[in-house]
Amino acid sequence: MSEQLLSMRGRFSAILQQGRVWTTPLAIAALFALMILVALATTPPPEPVPYDLDATHADGLLALRLWLEALGYDVRRNDGLRFTIPGEAQLLFVYPNQLAYTAEEAERLRRWVEAGGTLALIGPGPDDRALVEAFGVALNPELRYERRMAQLLPLLPEGRPVYESDWFSPIQTLDLSEAPQATPVLALLAASEETASIDDLKVVVAVQALGEGVVWHFAPGVDFTNRNLREFAQGELAPALLRTTPEGSVVVFDSYHLFGFSRVGERIATLQDWLYRTPTGWATLFGLVITGVFWALSGRRLGPPLASAEEMRRREAAEYVRAMANLYRRAQRRDALSQHHAHRLKVALARRFGVRADLPDEEFLEALASASPPLSEAQLGAVREMLRKFSGRLNERELVELAGDVDALLESI
Structure with missing residues (x-):
């Protein structure tokens, strides 16, 4: 019974949403028709224009x-x-x-x-x-x-x-x-x-x-x-x-x-x-312009506005960690996140210094120490400490902070 009520409520909400979608264009169309009727009713008969080549009145030609x-x-x-x-x-x-x-x-x-x-x-x-x-x-x-x-x-x-x-x-x-x-x-x-x-x-x-x-x-x-x-x-x-x-x-x-x-x-x-030289035509053009402006401002003309690639802000690693941490926390799989960021650190350094990323941690550190140009002692020590921490057990806060440290280190190298 409750499932039937939920289904009926969903259909009713969809109908209301569809009605809201069509209400605004219908209101604009009704207003537009009203403007045309008012213009037709209030337009005075044209006065004779003197020196008109097609006019038959007294001052025509x-x-x-x-x-x-x-x-x-x-x-x-x-x-x-x-x-x-x-x-x-x-x-x-x-x-x-x-x-x-x-x-x-x-x-x-x-x-x-x-x-x-x-x-x-x-x-x-x-x-x-x-x-x-x-x-x-x-x-x-x-x-x-x-x-x-x-x-x-x-x-x-x-x-x-x-x-x-x-x-x-x-x-x-x-x-x-x-x-x-x-x-x-x-x-x-x-x-x-x-x-x-x-x-x-x-x-x-x-x-x-x-x-x-x-x-x-x-x-x-x-x-x-x-x-x-x-x-x-x-x-x-x-x-x-x-x-x-x-x-x-x-x-x-x-x-x-x-x-x-x-x-x-x-x-x-x-x-x-007719559009350019009669009051009714002017009213028609005015109504079309107002309608076009309204649709353009509401995003109906070309669909909803989309941000260009240049305007889209890339997500930071910390945001990804927070999102994935919620998923892995429910699944009790924090070690997968630690392994992911450790691998991310090794891959980034391997690309920059020409070493293999699939080496064990100690061999990877020795390869970094002999790379040309080599890492500084402080940077090499920071990499060693990060890999040590990723191999241990980390809580959520420590994992987020360590992922941020990885980004900072990679930017400094």
Whole structure:
């Protein structure tokens, strides 16, 4: 009956132990699932991102992209990990950015234009000081509310003399004071104005020749978005922009600076995009990192931590003697331990001095005395005394102390 109780208790303990092993991973998995549900419930719907090439909302650029592709142009994004301009690019659109240009990137862009490229620069934004210094054109800080945009020079023969702008959206104008070579193309006019003097121009479009290339400067309200192309006929301005871009050539949109490192607004097409660019994906990565750290700290990832060979401390002979003494004490066999340590002493000395370890004690001592180099008298006397003691009867304490003396002697020789 008692054996059955012990067996049942053992099974119950095993079940409890197995339950403890699985409780922690299950708790982590439940916490992880809860985090995902909370992230899904609290994630707000994405807001429309302006200047997204795939967006159909008012501030998107889907209509411009499809129109360029219908004309036979190869439309691309430079959305790699670093800012690059494809060598075959003929036209580059740069919109107000989340990630500002560096001085080196702005200088590279200017050199590309001087080599014959066409740049459509909308803005630049207030943080893009590098672009302002590279091309000399900035945005005036004040907002204007004039609704009419008049053509100043016959650079747009396909366009109409006057264009309407959005009545409800104030617009910024271009500051051309640092770019005297820039030519105004479109300017704002009040409803009562038919013309305006050069000093009073509120320019929204200008063209600038640099080397072999051209820079078209556009205020943010003249940016070819879906609404502006549909409601305000800004598509009539594009033929002049495409005069220097051969049919079928490469047109690039600067997505690297437009969306920044977060790449917000781009189409989510892969699992990596979902992990990197959505709050739910961030929560998933966070949960995986926390779980991995927990398992690593608890030793579950690669099993329990093991000490390397260098970190393992070798046992001393005294520890071995204590362990073996307990066994031989129960078996009343102390003489075996004495013989073991006497033999250990003789083997160690025989290896060092080139004598036989199986000789009787007296012959072994004579061989040691005639070895070259010989032992000192004190060392030889210590060996003789140890062998004498090992041949007698020793208690446990004497055996432990004598084993320690053997180690000390061997280290001193």
